Each structure stands twice: as structure tokens, then as C-alpha cells.
Amino acid sequence: MAALVVTLFFVSVLVFVVIRVLPGDAALIILGTEGSPEAAALLRRAMGLDRPFAVQYLEWIARAVAGDLGRSIQYDVPVASLILSRMSVTLPLTLLAAGLMVATAIPLGVFAATRHRRWGDYLAMILSQLGVAVPGFWAGLLLVLLFSVRLGWVQAGGFDGWGQGVWPALRSLLLPAAALGFFQFAVLARTTRSAVLEVLREEFVKTARAKGLAEGAVLFRHALRNAMIPVITVAGIQLGQLMAGSIVLETVFYLPGLGRLAIGAISARDLPVVQGVVLFVASMIVLINVAVDVLYGFLDPRIRYE
Amino acid sequence: MRVGRRARPLRHVTFTIGLVITLALVATAAVSLVYTPRDPLEMSITGRLQGPTAGHPLGTDQFGRDLLSRIMAGAVSSIMVGVIAVGIGMGIGVVFGMLSGYFGGWLDEGFMRLMDAVQGFPAILSALLMAAVFRPSLAITMVAIGVAFLPVFARLTRASFLEFRDRDFVLAARALGAGDGALIGRHILPNTLPPLIVQATISFPVAILAEAALSYLGLGTQPPHPSWGLMLKEAQAFLGADPWFAIFPGTAIASTVLGFNLLGDGLRDLLDPKVPG
Numbered sequence: 001m002a003a004l005v006v007t008l009f010f011v012s013v014l015v016f017v018v019i020r021v022l023p024g025d026a027a028l029i030i031l032g033t034e035g036s037p038e039a040a041a042l043l044r045r046a047m048g049l050d051r052p053f054a055v056q057y058l059e060w061i062a063r064a065v066a067g068d069l070g071r072s073i074q075y076d077v078p079v080a081s082l083i084l085s086r087m088s089v090t091l092p093l094t095l096l097a098a099g100l101m102v103a104t105a106i107p108l109g110v111f112a113a114t115r116h117r118r119w120g121d122y123l124a125m126i127l128s129q130l131g132v133a134v135p136g137f138w139a140g141l142l143l144v145l146l147f148s149v150r151l152g153w154v155q156a157g158g159f160d161g162w163g164q165g166v167w168p169a170l171r172s173l174l175l176p177a178a179a180l181g182f183f184q185f186a187v188l189a190r191t192t193r194s195a196v197l198e199v200l201r202e203e204f205v206k207t208a209r210a211k212g213l214a215e216g217a218v219l220f221r222h223a224l225r226n227a228m229i230p231v232i233t234v235a236g237i238q239l240g241q242l243m244a245g246s247i248v249l250e251t252v253f254y255l256p257g258l259g260r261l262a263i264g265a266i267s268a269r270d271l272p273v274v275q276g277v278v279l280f281v282a283s284m285i286v287l288i289n290v291a292v293d294v295l296y297g298f299l300d301p302r303i304r305y306e
Numbered sequence: 307m308r309v310g311r312r313a314r315p316l317r318h319v320t321f322t323i324g325l326v327i328t329l330a331l332v333a334t335a336a337v338s339l340v341y342t343p344r345d346p347l348e349m350s351i352t353g354r355l356q357g358p359t360a361g362h363p364l365g366t367d368q369f370g371r372d373l374l375s376r377i378m379a380g381a382v383s384s385i386m387v388g389v390i391a392v393g394i395g396m397g398i399g400v401v402f403g404m405l406s407g408y409f410g411g412w413l414d415e416g417f418m419r420l421m422d423a424v425q426g427f428p429a430i431l432s433a434l435l436m437a438a439v440f441r442p443s444l445a446i447t448m449v450a451i452g453v454a455f456l457p458v459f460a461r462l463t464r465a466s467f468l469e470f471r472d473r474d475f476v477l478a479a480r481a482l483g484a485g486d487g488a489l490i491g492r493h494i495l496p497n498t499l500p501p502l503i504v505q506a507t508i509s510f511p512v513a514i515l516a517e518a519a520l521s522y523l524g525l526g527t528q529p530p531h532p533s534w535g536l537m538l539k540e541a542q543a544f545l546g547a548d549p550w551f552a553i554f555p556g557t558a559i560a561s562t563v564l565g566f567n568l569l570g571d572g573l574r575d576l577l578d579p580k581v582p583g
Contacts, residue, residue, distance in 0.1 A: 003419060010423030018435045133564035135515050137522050138538060138556035141545065149546050156545075244428035248519050252542070263523060266438045274438035282426035289425060 015279045016057050069276035074268040079276035089257035093173050093246045100181030109192025131186030140179035140252035157254035176249040191234040195227035229299045236292030240285035321572025327565025335381035344372035346379040346532050355548040364554045376532040377558050383533050384514045390448045391513040395455025403460040407467025421457040429454040429516040437525045447526040451516045466498035500577050507570035511563040518559050534559045
């Protein structure tokens with residue numbers, strides 16, 4: 001717990017240093033070249049930029065912890081509510097991608113392990129090599145090319161919101177989630193394969209087979225259950241990667257999520273929004289990583305954290 | 307036995323295929339520095355968005371620039387980003403890991419929590435943050451990708467230092483009067499190199515993928531310079547008119563990454579006989 005607080009403290013300091021300390025003058029960045037010195041001085045005072053960095057940091061982080069991430073310059077609404085509303089796209093997209101990833105990777109990994117060093121294994125591993133090599137956003141473009149430009153089955157992008165019903169909303173998230181998830185499955189598939197292979201070499205698997213258990217029961221009741229520990233760990237780490245990846249896929253499919261919010265904020269020089277989004281996503285990833293560590297301890301009683 | 311060992315790397319299928327693809331990429335990049343079929347920046351309004359033709363084997367882009375020449379020139383930026391980003395991540399990560407593993411204690415604890423925090427910033431997040439403050443540029447991309455690599459290099463180096471710190475040869479050197487600097491630099495560091503080299507090979511294609519994604523978002527390489535990711539961004543508007551424009555740069559990225567991954571996998575198998583294939 002103490003470690004988590006220290007890590008989150010470092011996250012916030014990193015964001016603060018890049019936004020407030022490195023550039024020298026945040027007021028000039030927001031105003032741009034057309035800003036007059038008087039306007040810059042006013043803005044600096046209004047933003048509290050004329051005080052020591054430590055004071056600025058403490059004030060900023062105290063507000064952030066209370067859920068106040070400042071106001072968007074572009075939209076003139078609280079950054080926190082902007083983030084919350086955009087999460088209604090990014091979170092389902094990430095989870096849907098994670099679901100597709102797990103649904104592809106685990107069966108493929110188990111299949112490869114049971115066909116160790118035979119054609120099925122090599123084929124599965126070639127597939128996963130391709131999965132690593134194909135960038136998600138290119139996969140997205142190819143899916144658009146095939147399904148909307150050529151076949152005309154789905155629209156090329158856009159999102160009408162959850163108000164139109166769950167199914168139409170899910171349908172606009174399906175292609176981006178597929179691009180994100182199917183092409184991230186590779187690492188998880190390889191992990192599953194080597195974890196299952198490892199367990200299949202254990203003595204208790206031999207015992208299970210020796211007592212006449214069917215191969216399916218050996219595989220699913222004994223091997224897969226014990227192989228789950230590394231698989232869940234890697235899947236957890238991938239979840240953070242998927243969240244970062246969804247930022248890119250939102251641009252491919254014109255989805256109004258966190259990523260598009262941040263990229264739009266960059267061209268509008270809306271610093272509070274960029275700062276808020278980055279702080280939020282980085283903290284989420286750190287929390288996911290810690291959760292995975294804790295879960296690991298629960299799953300494997302040999303590992304205990306003091 | 308000795309002859310057999312020496313011949314082994316080339317008999318390793320994965321390693322050999324990876325090596326061939328990687329060498330082809332490096333050769334392409336090198337050739338593009340002195341020769342490309344056309345000038346990668348030369349525009350032609352009449353020859354826009356052509357599919358593959360005799361004059362332009364991979365077609366042209368929305369300004370009539372030759373795609374083959376631009377993809378060749380794009381190889382240079384990809385390699386450059388890979389080298390510099392991995393260099394930044396490895397250079398700084400190794401220092402953190404070295405100090406953490408050698409000295410231990412609160413310094414180790416602090417550095418490792420910092421690395422946990424840095425892990426919360428995939429390249430895309432750091433790039434967003436820096437692009438908001440400075441202008442989007444290739445330099446920002448390289449730093450952002452490099453920063454994302456810090457934790458893995460720091461952890462690897464730390465683990466090796468923990469392993470070697472109390473070995474007999476280190477204790478012997480210390481007894482002979484070697485100081486901390488000599489112990490770290492001359493005695494322990496050389497032993498940590500093999501896993502670091504493997505990790506660098508694995509990180510290289512990750513950097514290339516990240517640069518492509520960032521350039522696609524408009525945060526990396528800026529026009530008119532050729533970059534594979536940027537080409538895909540431009541191609542997206544013309545998917546219906548000229549699908550080849552979106553296919554060739556993506557193929558270049560995928561085959562490059564595939565080549566480096568195979569090379570990295572092969573290298574890991576060759577350097578570490580404990581890992582089953």
C-alpha cells in the first residue's frame with residue numbers, strides 16, 4: 001500500500017514536471033505567439049504560476065485527489081467530467097478488446113501446447129508472430145478497407161453514443177476492438193502455450209494420466225488451471241497496453257474517447273485536459289499493474305508479500 | 307563439437323530468417339541514402355494516387371510522390387528511431403538498475419517505485435504530454451519511446467547485479483582493493499551484457515511500432531518527411547480511391563517488425579540454452 005502511494009506520487013510528479021516545469025512558461029504555451037505580455041502576466045497570476053513549484057504542486061495534487069482536475073480551456077467545463085464522459089467510449093472499447101484477446105489467445109495457446117513441435121504448434125506460433133508484427137492501427141485500416149469500403153457491411157467509424165441502444169453502440173466498437181484485441185493476442189497466446197507446456201511436464205499430470213483420466217480432463221481440470229497464474233499476470237499487463245492502444249484506434253475509427261480528447265486538446269493548447277487525461281490513464285495503468293501483483297499472490301500461495 | 311557450435315546460428319531457422327529480413331532492411335535504408343528511384347519529395351499533380359505501374363512499382367501518394375522511394379527513405383527514420391530510443395532507454399535504465407542492484411536499501415526501493423511509475427507511461431502517453439508542451443516532432447517521439455523502455459532495462463540490470471554482487475570473484479576483487487566504481491564497471495557490468503543485448507533486440511521492433519503509431523497520430527515525424535506511420539495517416543483519406551497506398555507502408559512496418567522479432571527470438575535461444583524452443 002505504501003509502495004502504491006509512492007508510485008502514484010512519482011506519477012503525479014512526472015506529469016507536473018513535464019507540464020509546469022520543463023517548458024518554462026505554461027501561460028505562453030496556452031496563449032501562443034499572439035499573446036501580449038500583459039495577458040500572459042494576468043493568466044500566470046490566475047493560474048498561480050508566479051508561486052514556487054512546490055506550492056503549485058501541492059495545491060494541484062490536493063485538488064486532483066479530491067477529483068478536481070481543473071477546467072478545460074477549450075470547452076469551459078471541468079476536466080474530470082470530460083474524462084468521465086469520454087470513458088464511456090474508451091472503457092468499453094478496452095474491455096471488449098480484452099475479451100476478444102483472451103477468447104483468441106487462450107484456446108490458441110492451449111492448442112499449440114497440445115501439438116508441441118508439430119504442425120499445429122508451428123502454425124499457431126507463425127500466427128502469433130504475425131500478430132505481434134502487424135500494428136493495431138494498420139489492422140484497423142485494413143478492416144475498414146475490407147468491411148466498409150469493399151463490402152459495405154459497417155460504417156467506417158463514428159459513435160452515436162449509448163443513447164441509441166446497446167447493440168448499435170457495441171457494433172461501432174466491434175471493428176476497433178477486433179483490430180486492438182486480435183492483434184494483441186500474440187503475447188498472451190505464447191504465454192499460455194509455454195505455461196501449459198510447463199505444467200504438462202509436472203508429476204501430477206503424469207499421475208492424472210496414469211489413473212486413466214481422459215486427456216480432456218487432464219488438460220482442463222489439471223493443466224490449464226495451474227497454468228492460469230502466468231496467463232492472468234500477462235493478461236493484466238496487456239490490459240494497460242490495450243488502454244494505451246485504444247487511444248490510437250479511436251483516431252482510426254473517429255471514436256469520441258479519451259485519446260481523441262487528448263489529441264484534440266493538443267492542437268487547441270488545452271493544457272489542463274492533456275494533463276488530466278495523462279494523469280488519469282497513467283494512474284489507471286499503475287493501479288492495474290499493482291492489482292495484477294496482488295492477484296498473483298492470491299493465486300499462487302507460494303508467493304507472499306510482506 | 308567446436309565446429310558444430312560455430313555452425314549452429316545459421317542452422318537455427320528463426321534466427322536465419324530474422325537475420326535475412328533485418329539485413330535486407332538495413333541494406334534498403336543504406337541504399338536510400340545515396341539512391342532512390344525518384345526523389346521522395348518530388349510531387350506530380352497529374353500522377354496522384356496511381357496504383358502500381360511500371361514507372362511507380364508501388365504507386366504514388368496524394369501528391370504524386372513515388373511510394374517506393376518514400377518507403378525506402380522511411381526505413382532510415384525507422385532505424386534511426388529504433389537505435390536512438392533503445393539507446394536512451396538502455397543508457398539511462400542501466401544506470402538506474404546498476405545503482406539499485408549494487409547499493410540496495412532505500413535507494414533501490416526509491417528507484418524501483420520510480421520505475422513502477424514510469425511503467426504507467428507507455429510511449430503514447432509521454433508523447434501526448436510532451437507534444438502538448440513542445441511542438442510534436444521526431445525528437446519528442448524518440449524520447450517518449452526511450453522513456454517507456456527505462457523500466458525493463460533497469461529491472462534486468464538490477465537483477466543481474468543482485469545475482470553477481472556477492473559472487474566470489476567480486477568479493478576477491480574487493481579484497482584486492484577495488485573500489486565501487488571498478489567493481490560496478492569492470493567486474494559486474496560486463497557479465498550483465500547478454501540479457502541486455504537480447505532485450506535491446508526485442509525492444510527495437512517495439513520502438514519501430516511505436517514510432518509508426520505516433521507518426522500516424524501526427525505526434526511523430528512531421529510532413530513532408532517520409533515515415534511509414536505518417537504515410538498510413540495520409541492513406542486513410544483515400545482508402546476507397548487507392549487501397550495500395552494503405553497496404554504498402556503497412557507491409558513495410560509489419561515485415562520489419564517480424565524480421566527483428568525473429569532475430570531476437572533466435573538470439574535468445576542461442577544465448578540462453580535453458581529456454582526451450
